[in-house]
Amino acid sequence: MTMSDELLQEKYLNLREKLARKPKFKEFLDEYEISKRVLERAFGRDAYSKLQEACGDTANKLDLKRITKDVIFTQYGELTRELGELPVAADWSRKRYKPSDSGLSKPPHNILWSEMPQNFIEHFGSDPSWKDVIKIIKAGLPDTDSTKPDAKNKEFDKVINTIQNWVPKRKRNSEESYKIELREYLENNTKYSVSEETGESNVDLVVNDKYAIELKKNPSLPEYDRLFGQIARHFNNYNYVIALICDVTSDDRYRQFIRNIDEIYGKLNLNIYVLTK
Numbered sequence: 001m002t003m004s005d006e007l008l009q010e011k012y013l014n015l016r017e018k019l020a021r022k023p024k025f026k027e028f029l030d031e032y033e034i035s036k037r038v039l040e041r042a043f044g045r046d047a048y049s050k051l052q053e054a055c056g057d058t059a060n061k062l063d064l065k066r067i068t069k070d071v072i073f074t075q076y077g078e079l080t081r082e083l084g085e086l087p088v089a090a091d092w093s094r095k096r097y098k099p100s101d102s103g104l105s106k107p108p109h110n111i112l113w114s115e116m117p118q119n120f121i122e123h124f125g126s127d128p129s130w131k132d133v134i135k136i137i138k139a140g141l142p143d144t145d146s147t148k149p150d151a152k153n154k155e156f157d158k159v160i161n162t163i164q165n166w167v168p169k170r171k172r173n174s175e176e177s178y179k180i181e182l183r184e185y186l187e188n189n190t191k192y193s194v195s196e197e198t199g200e201s202n203v204d205l206v207v208n209d210k211y212a213i214e215l216k217k218n219p220s221l222p223e224y225d226r227l228f229g230q231i232a233r234h235f236n237n238y239n240y241v242i243a244l245i246c247d248v249t250s251d252d253r254y255r256q257f258i259r260n261i262d263e264i265y266g267k268l269n270l271n272i273y274v275l276t277k
């Protein structure tokens with residue numbers, strides 16, 4: 001399959017108009033069901049960056065390179081100071097900071113959201129202008145490293161990173177639709193085994209028979225409470241649980257849920273990780 005650079009530019013501009021922003025690389029490929037090789041035939045090396053520049057946009061790849069760690073941690077520090085407590089990923093997204101919470105984990109930054117507080121302290125720990133922020137961060141961190149999710153389980157970290165890198169093709173009307181798309185993504189882009197459990201109290205997806213994923217779409221307060229209980233039940237059968245929440249519209253509800261997770265499951269030293277899309 002081949003396409004001219006003019007046709008690819010036309011498709012890019014159409015998608016940019018549809019999204020009202022610059023399309024991400026994977027969004028562009030998925031929208032038109034084309035492969036990376038098609039782009040490379042038309043534009044050569046760094047094909048998508050060249051396509052973006054040909055359409056008058058600054059390449060996403062260049063944007064990321066220009067965002068230094070100073071900028072990232074300054075944004076994080078200002079957000080922490082504004083909130084008076086540790087931010088959650090939804091707070092970062094609400095501010096439209098760059099890179100996104102999922103983009104932070106990608107090169108050249110390679111920072112997991114869960115590592116942001118400690119990395120901020122390491123980066124700005126000797127700067128007195130951030131003394132108040134560091135105090136807030138330290139107050140919000142667990143007392144010891146033993147309360148963190150199992151940092152030694154590299155496979156769990158990889159599963160988390162894979163889900164962080166997943167970009168839904170579009171906003172879905174139901175949890176089931178998101179679940180189907182996520183399962184397809186995991187099966188098509190990894191070597192993980194992915195299974196489903198059926199029933200009211202069963203897990204939405206299970207990766208490699210040991211990582212439970214519970215997915216919710218824009219939960220109400222009672223639904224957050226139910227999710228909290230589901231997570232507790234999942235720990236009866238699994239040592240690792242990921243809660244994936246799509247289309248968060250209420251930062252307050254989400255942040256209260258995170259506080260409850262930290263207060264209860266964090267103190268129990270359980271391996272729970274919460275992601276948003």
